[in-house]
Amino acid sequence: MTMTKLPFGVTILGFALCVILLTPASAETTLERIKREGVVKMAFTNESPFSFKQPDGSLAGIDYEVALLLFKKLGVNKIDGIATKFGSLIPGLKAGQYDVVGAGLYIRPARCKEIAFGEPDVQVLDAILVKKGNPDNIHSFDDIAKNPAVKVGGNQGGSSVKIARRAGVPADRVIEFPDAGETAFALKSGRISGLVTTSISVNELVAADGGKTVERAAPFKAPVFDGKMSVNYASWAFRQEDKDLLDAFNKEWKKFRGSPEHKAILAKYNVTENEIPPPNVTTAELCKE
DSSP states (O other): OOOOOOOHHHHHHHHHHHHHHHSOOOOOOHHHHHHHHTEEEEEEOOBTTTBEEOTTSOEESHHHHHHHHHHHHTTOOEEEEEEOOGGGHHHHHHTTSOSEEEEEEEOOHHHHTTSEEOSOOEEEEEEEEEETTOTTOOOBHHHHHHOTTOOEEEETTOHHHHHHHHTTOOGGGEEEESSHHHHHHHHHTTSOSEEEEEHHHHHHHHHHHTTSSEEEOSSOBOOEETTEEOEEEEEEEEOTTOHHHHHHHHHHHHHHTTSHHHHHHHHHTTOOGGGSOOTTOOHHHHTOO
């Protein structure tokens, strides 16, 4: 049986078609996908003032509102909020369950090995809530340590309680309470002289009180540990492989940071300009061991 030979041109064409069919198409990046779909999935832990659900089910918070504006500049007009537990934020992000985390996640070197952070959007300082007029004249943890009559309180197991003790306040004068409500009541009833927590939480407590009976101790000297001032920086988190998305987001964020519109969003949630990180504080530096 004689085989019919195909013309040379047909053979080349067939070979080219085979190559095209066997070559995998370039993978669509997360940035390309969310632009095409017009929606980005963002995880949050339902914590004010970062990102949380309101009674009507809509999302609110500084991380949510700022992220929505920035994503709109990238051509993505909707954020699909996904509520999750704090411990699931990073595993869920890496597993592709969502595209970004907007939950006031602190930038830590260990976390930087797993995920990519945007440039810092909030600096969280140590602060103390005191009675109106600051009767015990508290302006540092040293002031507390030096006055045997002064006791402070904080949430049970909270980082602020640990910081107070590390800063030199005797353990027996740092009282732990089940929650912020009980700690605030202890302050107002005179059981303690101050409530140790973060600057953001103090601002919210003062706002809830209307500034009638309590205030933020100011100025307040932050403690220094190992030559560094005690301060935490938070930002949005992305997958490490989504570099194009991170770069595009950061570009818009840097232009927006500190703008009148940005400050208006912060004020809406009782976050002051003091909580805006200075431009010289970078994620690259914070990620170093």
